Amino acid sequence: MDKSIENRVIELVTQVLRRKEGEVTLQSRFVEDLEANSLDVVELTCLAEEEFGVRIAEAQLPSIRTVSDVVRVINELRQQ
Amino acid sequence: MGAYLPKRVVTNTELAKFLGVTEEWILERCGIHERRYAADGEGPAAMASEAVRLAVADAGWKLGEIDFIIFATLSPEHFFPGSGVYLQNILGLSHIPVMDVRNQCTGFLYGLITADALIASGKYCRIVVVGAEVHSHCLEVPETNKEMAILFGDAAGAVALEVGNSPLILSSSLHADGSGADYLKLELFDSRRRPWVTPEAIKNRKQIPVMEGMRVFLRAVTEMTATCKSVVAAAGKTLEEIDLVIPHQANLRITETVRRRLHLPPEKFFSNIQTRGNTTAASIPLAMVEAQQAGVLKRGQLVLLLAFGSGFTWGGALIRF
Numbered sequence: 001m002d003k004s005i006e007n008r009v010i011e012l013v014t015q016v017l018r019r020k021e022g023e024v025t026l027q028s029r030f031v032e033d034l035e036a037n038s039l040d041v042v043e044l045t046c047l048a049e050e051e052f053g054v055r056i057a058e059a060q061l062p063s064i065r066t067v068s069d070v071v072r073v074i075n076e077l078r079q080q
Numbered sequence: 081m082g083a084y085l086p087k088r089v090v091t092n093t094e095l096a097k098f099l100g101v102t103e104e105w106i107l108e109r110c111g112i113h114e115r116r117y118a119a120d121g122e123g124p125a126a127m128a129s130e131a132v133r134l135a136v137a138d139a140g141w142k143l144g145e146i147d148f149i150i151f152a153t154l155s156p157e158h159f160f161p162g163s164g165v166y167l168q169n170i171l172g173l174s175h176i177p178v179m180d181v182r183n184q185c186t187g188f189l190y191g192l193i194t195a196d197a198l199i200a201s202g203k204y205c206r207i208v209v210v211g212a213e214v215h216s217h218c219l220e221v222p223e224t225n226k227e228m229a230i231l232f233g234d235a236a237g238a239v240a241l242e243v244g245n246s247p248l249i250l251s252s253s254l255h256a257d258g259s260g261a262d263y264l265k266l267e268l269f270d271s272r273r274r275p276w277v278t279p280e281a282i283k284n285r286k287q288i289p290v291m292e293g294m295r296v297f298l299r300a301v302t303e304m305t306a307t308c309k310s311v312v313a314a315a316g317k318t319l320e321e322i323d324l325v326i327p328h329q330a331n332l333r334i335t336e337t338v339r340r341r342l343h344l345p346p347e348k349f350f351s352n353i354q355t356r357g358n359t360t361a362a363s364i365p366l367a368m369v370e371a372q373q374a375g376v377l378k379r380g381q382l383v384l385l386l387a388f389g390s391g392f393t394w395g396g397a398l399i400r401f
Binding site for chain 2: 037038039041042043045046047049050055056058061
C-alpha cells in the first residue's frame with residue numbers, strides 16, 4: 001500500500017466529514033463510525049478522483065464502506 | 081434579464097416538520113435554508129410572463145419587439161400543449177413562434193445555445209429564453225421522497241438576446257446520455273401503457289419524482305467539472321481568466337465539490353441555492369439576475385454558465401456578459 005495515498009485519503013475524509021485530527025483511521029467505517037451519509041461518501045469520492053487522477057465508476061460506490069476501501073479502489077484504478 | 085419568485089417562503093423549519101426530519105438533516109444534504117412555492121393556481125407560464133416582462137424592460141425593448149420565445153420547463157401546465165403557447169397567450173404575442181424545451185436542469189442552456197444559433201442564422205433578431213418551474217405541486221404530499229422534497233423550489237428567469245448585443249457566447253457544448261434517464265425521473269404518464277394513467281400508478285406515488293441521489297451526484301460533479309474545463313479551453317481561455325461561474329443551482333454540495341475540483345475560490349462560483357432551492361430550468365437565469373443585483377455579475381465579464389440534470393443532460397456556455 002502506498003502510504004502517501006493512505007495519508008492523503010485520511011486527510012480528505014477528516015476534512016470532508018469535519019472530524020478532528022486522529023479520529024479517522026483506515027479501519028473507520030463511514031456510516032457506523034464516522035456518521036457519514038451516502039452523499040458524504042460520494043463527495044469524498046469526487047474529491048479523491050481529482051486528487052489522484054482516477055475515475056471511480058458509479059458501480060464501485062456500493063463497495064466503498066470504509067476508508068481503506070477508498071484507498072483500495074484508488075490503488076486498483078492507478079494500476080490499470 | 082428578469083426573474084420572478086412566488087411569494088410563499090418555505091423554510092427548513094416548516095419543511096422539516098412536514099417531512100418528519102430535522103432542519104440539520106435538510107441543511108447537511110443540500111445547503112438550502114429556504115425556497116419559494118407557487119400559489120395554488122400559479123403555473124409556469126404565468127410566472128414566466130413576469131420574468132419575460134422584466135427581461136424585455138431591462139433590455140430596453142417593447143414586448144411586441146420579441147420575435148421568438150424559447151421556453152424551458154420540466155413542469156408544464158399540461159402534458160400537452162407545452163407551456164410556450166400559454167406564455168405567448170398571456171403576453172398577447174400571437175404573431176410570434178414559441179418553442180418548448182424539455183431538457184430539465186439543462187433546459188435553459190439548450191435554449192440559450194439554440195437562440196444564439198437562430199440569431200447567428202439571421203432568421204430572428206430578438207429572442208427571449210425563459211425557464212420557469214413549479215415543483216411544489218408534486219412535493220407537497222406526506223409520502224414525498226424526502227431527498228427530493230428538500231431540494232426544489234419554484235421560480236422563473238428570462239434573458240433577452242439581440243443581434244449584436246451581449247451576452248455573446250464565446251464557446252459552448254451540450255451533452256446528453258440517456259443511459260442515465262431512469263436515475264432522475266417522474267413516471268406518472270406512460271404512453272406505452274393501456275390505460276396510460278392508472279389508479280395503481282397514483283397509489284404507488286408515481287406522480288412524485290424519483291432520484292438515485294448518489295449516482296446523480298457523482299455524474300453531475302464529473303460532467304460539470306469536465307465541461308467547465310473543455311468549454312473554457314475551446315475559447316482559448318484559462319480557468320484563471322474566468323471572472324465568474326454561474327452553475328445550475330443543483331445542490332450546494334454538488335456545486336461546492338465542482339468548485340473544489342476546479343480549484344476556484346468561492347467568490348468566483350456564484351450560489352443562491354441557500355434561499356432559492358433548485359429551480360431546474362429557471363435556476364441559471366434567476367442566478368444571473370441575482371448575481372447582477374448583488375454586484376457580482378458585471379458587464380464585460382467573462383462568465384461561464386454550467387448545468388447538469390435529469391436525462392442525463394449537461395452543458396456549458398462561456399459568455400462575454
